[in-house]
Amino acid sequence: MMTADRAAEVAAMLGHPSMIEEIAADYPHYEIHRERNGSRHGDWRAAQGDVEVRASSVEELRALLQEQEAVQ
Template sequence: MDVDKPLHDLGNLPSPAEVLAADYPEWHFWRERDTGRHGDWVALHATERDRVCRAPDIPGLRTQLEKDAAGRRARRGTPAGRHTAEGPIS
């Protein structure tokens, strides 16, 4: 970040956490606080409360969410990507 540039010139870019939340709207996100310090980032699935992912940073949390999704696809036999009842969306 250019500290000499006025904030309004930097644009309104979403944070990595906001991008992750937009990519996974069915999850709730927060950051734990441990004795006044930031802890892990946590993701809790909105309807399946036993699905919880955690990592010390946003890239790590994204990796955990991707692994969760891949594991669920593998258990259901669904390939990666977006699908409808008719097949993959291109």
């Protein structure tokens, strides 16, 4: 059974461009990927030099990257 949060994340990723593609375009200096734990997806990660942020959703990843950019 899919939770409402997971359904929203899947819907956001299926659009064109997907939300993660938009984030990657907005933050091209970060290497962005999703961890895998066997056959399951893990957290989203964005890294630039010594800075790394982790998030369980693409919405959270965007918010963390916005915060990180504000600090720099």
